[in-house]
Amino acid sequence: MSGPAVLQLRGVVKAYGGPRVLDGVNLDVHEGEVLALIGPSGSGKSTLVRCAHQLEAIDAGAIYLDGELLGFRHRGTRLVPLGAAEVARQRGRIGMVFQQFNLFPHMTVLENLTLGPLSVRGEAREAATAHAVELLDRVGLKAKAAAYPRHLSGGQQQRVAIARALAMRPRLMLFDEPTSALDPELVGEVLAVVTDLAKQGMTMVVVTHEMAFAREAAHRVVFMERGCIVEQGAARQVFGAPSTERLQAFLHHSL
Ligand code: ADP
Numbered sequence: 634m635s636g637p638a639v640l641q642l643r644g645v646v647k648a649y650g651g652p653r654v655l656d657g658v659n660l661d662v663h664e665g666e667v668l669a670l671i672g673p674s675g676s677g678k679s680t681l682v683r684c685a686h687q688l689e690a691i692d693a694g695a696i697y698l699d700g701e702l703l704g705f706r707h708r709g710t711r712l713v714p715l716g717a718a719e720v721a722r723q724r725g726r727i728g729m730v731f732q733q734f735n736l737f738p739h740m741t742v743l744e745n746l747t748l749g750p751l752s753v754r755g756e757a758r759e760a761a762t763a764h765a766v767e768l769l770d771r772v773g774l775k776a777k778a779a780a781y782p783r784h785l786s787g788g789q790q791q792r793v794a795i796a797r798a799l800a801m802r803p804r805l806m807l808f809d810e811p812t813s814a815l816d817p818e819l820v821g822e823v824l825a826v827v828t829d830l831a832k833q834g835m836t837m838v839v840v841t842h843e844m845a846f847a848r849e850a851a852h853r854v855v856f857m858e859r860g861c862i863v864e865q866g867a868a869r870q871v872f873g874a875p876s877t878e879r880l881q882a883f884l885h886h887s888l
Pocket residue numbers: 649654672673674675676677678679680681
């Protein structure tokens with residue numbers, strides 16, 4: 634992938650008061666690239682994407698979106714934290730999908746999709762609604778626009794969550810194990826939506842345990858362990874000829 638870098642992590646360090654959970658991570662995600670982030674439980678995958686979405690503050694290093702520093706701005710030689718409105722604006726350019734779907738239970742599917750565009754992006758209701766219906770159609774759930782989340786299956790709820798993230802017209806999508814909470818028979822329909830997005834050129838970071846999905850949909854696979862990127866490369870290289878013992882051991886237990 635040789636497009637411009639959309640997301641850049643530079644020496645990112647994060648600790649939750651104890652040992653480093655991210656230990657100086659450097660990573661570039663390029664326009665149109667689909668990056669699968671794999672690694673054992675506790676290796677820092679969720680922390681990495683949560684830091685990129687500014688749900689966690691980093692302790693050192695820097696994260697850039699389209700070259701813009703996230704969370705801080707330069708004042709002379711100092712860095713000062715951005716205010717809440719600026720952080721919200723930056724966050725609005727990144728769509729995030731969690732393991733737990735996190736839909737608003739008291740809102741219909743359509744309202745879940747239009748809330749952000751109306752309140753954060755200031756879109757007109759008619760335009761926001763039309764876009765929401767188009768996205769629901771894309772994830773195969775146009776007929777569910779008036780339903781409440783509790784009346785949907787887990788797979789349907791996760792597809793709504795993806796459509797809701799897309800409603801904000803994000804520059805980048807982050808997925809944190811989007812199928813881990815689903816019954817096995819519902820995994821495929823969600824991965825199909827993610828794969829479809831990938832084919833349409835969306836820039837994405839997907840934390841996943843689905844190695845078959847990573848192998849087929851990802852342009853690049855990044856393996857993390859103990860807060861560090863240990864190995865990365867094209868899927869066929871990472872899965873076919875892992876060069877570190879740690880990745881070999883991980884794959885041995887995951888495949
Ligand atoms: P992964 O997603 O790869 O399983 P995480 O990023 O969730 O890893 O966690 C990395 C490490 O950070 C783990 O040791 C975990 O216990 C710790 N951790 C994650 N979130 C918190 C938190 N909010 N407070 C304290 N420790 C945390």
